[in-house]
Amino acid sequence: MKNIQVKNVSDEVHRVWKTRAAAEGMSMQEYLHRKLTREAQQPTVAEVLARVEHRGGPKLDHDEIVAMIREDRDSR
Structure with missing residues (x-):
């Protein structure tokens, strides 16, 4: 598996994701992993x-x- 690191996230954005993860009973890493996986599964x-x-459509x-x-x- 590969790692992804996101830098320079604002305090507000970090707080929102941390709060949402906690509401789901997950760590932020688990929560964001789930979000990224679901997003990648949806075609653009x-x-x-x-x-x-x-x-040929x-x-x-x-x-x-x-x-x-x-x-x-x-x-x-």
């Missing part, structure tokens, strides 16, 4: 679009997709 929009394009850019979603929502 760009990654999803790249998969769709790789599979529609070649739409982000703005076109957003416009289609808005149009669909507005039609309801």
